[in-house]
Amino acid sequence: MLVNNIQLTADGRLRHLLTLEGLPADLLTHLLDTAESFVPTNRQAVKKLPLLRGKTLINLFFENSTRTRATFELAAQRLSMDVLNLDISTSSTAKGETLKDTLKTLEAMHADIFVVRHSDSGAAHFIAQHLTPDVAIINAGDGRHAHPTQALLDMLTLRRHKGDFNQLKVAIVGDILHSRVARSQIHALNILGAAEVRVIAPKTLLPVAIEDLGVRVFTRMADGLKDVDAVIMLRLQKERMQGALLPSEQEFYRLYGLTSDKLAYAHPQAVVMHPGPINRGVEIESAVADGERSLILPQVSYGLAVRMAVMSHLIGAQVPQP
Amino acid sequence: MLVNNIQLTADGRLRHLLTLEGLPADLLTHLLDTAESFVPTNRQAVKKLPLLRGKTLINLFFENSTRTRATFELAAQRLSMDVLNLDISTSSTAKGETLKDTLKTLEAMHADIFVVRHSDSGAAHFIAQHLTPDVAIINAGDGRHAHPTQALLDMLTLRRHKGDFNQLKVAIVGDILHSRVARSQIHALNILGAAEVRVIAPKTLLPVAIEDLGVRVFTRMADGLKDVDAVIMLRLQKERMQGALLPSEQEFYRLYGLTSDKLAYAHPQAVVMHPGPINRGVEIESAVADGERSLILPQVSYGLAVRMAVMSHLIGAQVPQP
């Protein structure tokens, strides 16, 4: 709840998007409804709305991610915002300036939204705490903590393709331990009232007390996938693995990789999702990734709409400066 | 003709620009006419037209080229497009994602045009084959294969400064073997009906059966430059040279570098062109590069107009999505 003191205004509007944890269901539904209204925008001949003209978004990437940066940049452009891309790792902090000084300096340039990507859990929260409320922070992934816009786009994907959450059984498969995406998905699914949220992983890739987040835990695909309506595969974060949590990629694929054979355990109409970029033959078989039940590419499209929705909510909650 | 199944629509409009080979003369002329209409745009007080507002162009550079990227970015801005620059070498492919997956992901962001630069011949063609027809591909240079917008701007330069092609004798000089620019120029000149197309190079820098492209081959400047109306020097692609195809830069300059002395073999009003960046004292003498018959800088200006023309043709050929 402490976080919500920061990320919500007194009357419950979204001031920052740091995590989905603790957000009210009607706010999430409202965000998804707004995103829904932007889906056609990205398919029109003129993919641009004057909604946020004269507003500035700064992409503050302390950790490189071309794909995520691109979706935020495009989403902002399609709302007519001005965008500034800053790769902070190679910038002022290299000159010995503290992170806080860098932030205060950027804030003084009167940006409206900072999109923050950082390898440390809690970085976006730290930044929101140290800036004035005139700047809204969007967490674009912080360490193992949260990646709320990714989870929101997954929810939009589920809602558009599977309908109401209260009928849905969803399994999240893979490296739960290191995944900020999984944490945000679990919060989103529970807030939105999913019938059942499952995680499937080897014990070494399960966080301690993960059940407390409101999930059923499985270590075998045959059990965990049974009757689910959606399978969300996680990216195997090779770069995050420390030590020998896994015997090998081949072993992982054999046990947890989503093949047509394993997908057969799920409900016959079950859909397949993945936040990308995918590792073919490690997390997922090509026949499944490219199959007709795969929603991997629609997820990318909905990602634009979701980010546009978040941006317009954040700006809408800002109080005009005197 | 196979390529044209991809790069032309059923009614003959330009869907992708991968190569000039096989394009009809009237389409090239139409592109040059459109480019002509954009030349004044770049000289006006307000250098911007609302023509492609709400369209997105992605610069997909797998091979670094600041200059080429800049001309495409400026051309797109002057048509009011949104532009996203992606340096793919340092991006997702480094994370193990396949090229095709990267492309499908970017396509899902609903871009309208991809500008592709790649060190492999055929890369732009490969990309066009694997995307939906909703995205137009402009080849901004692929290996030794083609660089069609460079050749088109050369054609615009020739037409504006020398008039009708059917009276023109043009010599292309230098490293023909490794030059995608030369290949595109040869196709363009022949399609537009140039009176004579010559290549001048040492035997080691001539592709096998180059005559089949419709050129006269010379190995000595004194012979090849005789009476030509335009001399197009190529950049010596030092980074592309494999092994000892050339004795030395000095030797190359002595035999093939365009000096005032050698230019005297050409027609007295012959113009001098070069795609840039130039290597002074290697391909060309400074007195010639900076002389009054040099069109090297006008070529750059026309490059903007040509790229604007290509972009507007490509968008014009796109079918609105349902």
Next chain:
Amino acid sequence: MLVNNIQLTADGRLRHLLTLEGLPADLLTHLLDTAESFVPTNRQAVKKLPLLRGKTLINLFFENSTRTRATFELAAQRLSMDVLNLDISTSSTAKGETLKDTLKTLEAMHADIFVVRHSDSGAAHFIAQHLTPDVAIINAGDGRHAHPTQALLDMLTLRRHKGDFNQLKVAIVGDILHSRVARSQIHALNILGAAEVRVIAPKTLLPVAIEDLGVRVFTRMADGLKDVDAVIMLRLQKERMQGALLPSEQEFYRLYGLTSDKLAYAHPQAVVMHPGPINRGVEIESAVADGERSLILPQVSYGLAVRMAVMSHLIGAQVPQP
């Protein structure tokens, strides 16, 4: 005066901004007045004016500076300009092209303003000399020579917070020897008629004959800060230090670092400024940097307004091309 033949038009308008040295007081005042009018723009809901729509600004950074590049990019966006960022060190010059050729090529793309950052003193001046008058050059820092927009934003800060210059005593403290910022500040303060301009530094960090620029020289803070209305701290350019000009950072801080104790020598209402990024505990104590008399963050905001003012003056002085 030679420089002014380049940077002023025949009727005294600003054609380039290379240095403040030798500019008339009324021109500086006029620039500050214009900047004043842009201060509210950066605080409005819609932070954008259509003033320079259809104009192109190119950030030509031969030396990396994310912060400076960002302020120019934002300032240009807020005047509705198109912006192109070019990192030249990794670009054409690496391919062997001469600087002059790179510049002429960019000029041929019909940009309106080049913002130039370079590690060599005189680089911006060199560039202005070699381009046509159609392109305006803004010096964003060249070697030890000048950083005129930084000094202008400092003047705007002083004028807004301390009023008329003719009552002002200002001390500039630190590495005067290597500081382009200090040189530009000294010129600006003298042109605008400051009551007294002082520099405070160890002898090893004072240029020869610095008194000739119209400053009083002090080597001790206790003497130099006495009764001043403003203290401008300089960044300790560690990367510029050659050899043993300083015993250590600790020693520098003990003698010249701005602490609350030392600030007590100044006038009780004296303000504190710094161009940033600051080195806490080297040039300045955190209590001072974050104190209520610190104008370090307002300086950043005024930097946007000043750059917008310079850009609009430069474009206003351009003669429409035929």
